[in-house]
Amino acid sequence: MHRRRGKDLEEALLRAAWAELTERGYAAFTLEAVAKRAGTSTPVIYRRWANKASMVEAALVYESSTRVVDIPDTGTLRGDLITMMRAANRSRIDLLVVTAVLLDEYFAERGSNLEQLRARVLAGRRSAAETIFERAVDRGEVDASVLRPHLISLPFDLFRHEVLVTLKPVSDMAIDRIVDDITMPLLARRSR
Known part of the structure; x- marks a missing residue:
């Protein structure tokens, strides 16, 4: 052997x-x-x-490194966000569910939480959200002066929340609500 x-x-x-x-x-x-x-x-x-x-x-x-999702470039912020979330639904949901459901003793042992573990897993890598929003700024869809880290992560934070609440992939309807009812109106209002 x-x-x-x-x-x-x-x-x-x-x-x-x-x-x-x-x-x-x-x-x-x-x-x-x-x-x-x-x-x-x-x-x-x-x-x-x-x-x-x-x-x-x-x-x-x-x-996580074996499940890299290509960052979409559909030509619009809305399209990129929806495409990215749907791709994450297909390839990354079990990572989130495993960390949320199976690691409670890990978090207790380490005095840690899901966000701190996520930061360790992503250490040194740029988030897909940053790239997506940077492209939207370059296209003139979003005013760079209104973007803050919490706004950039918001659609994906809401996506993760949905997974954690349901422990299953996020429905297309929920993805549309995250993007169309929350993210896009919030950015438009802040850009005025």
Whole structure:
């Protein structure tokens, strides 16, 4: 049998960790189970991650990186927001549900919350929302002077809220309401 090393071994461990997390939750997650699933030993894991919390964080970062959604450029802010949310519905909902539902003990253990974990997962990466709104400013759809971080994140915060409340993909009707009834009117009012 070929012995895995480096990136191949690390990816196998992170895939195994994600599988363990989604099947068992954080409370029952063990590094021993990850090692067994990956066909290796726990010392191999401990050379990379000090504890289960840091391995779970790494697994979330890895899994998130495999689900990158292309940032749409439909020609309008409305179109970009709707297209982005629909794409997230298809490829990223389980990431949000897993972090919200299965990580309660992680948050208690780390004295952390979903927003802090999200910041760790996204560290060093620019958000899709920033790109979408930057393009809207360039097209003259939005006045850059009214944009603030909370306004840029608002449509996606509402999208995440909807997922957390329902634990399922956001309906097209709800996406349309987020964009047409809240985001677009709010930006238009602030631009006056």
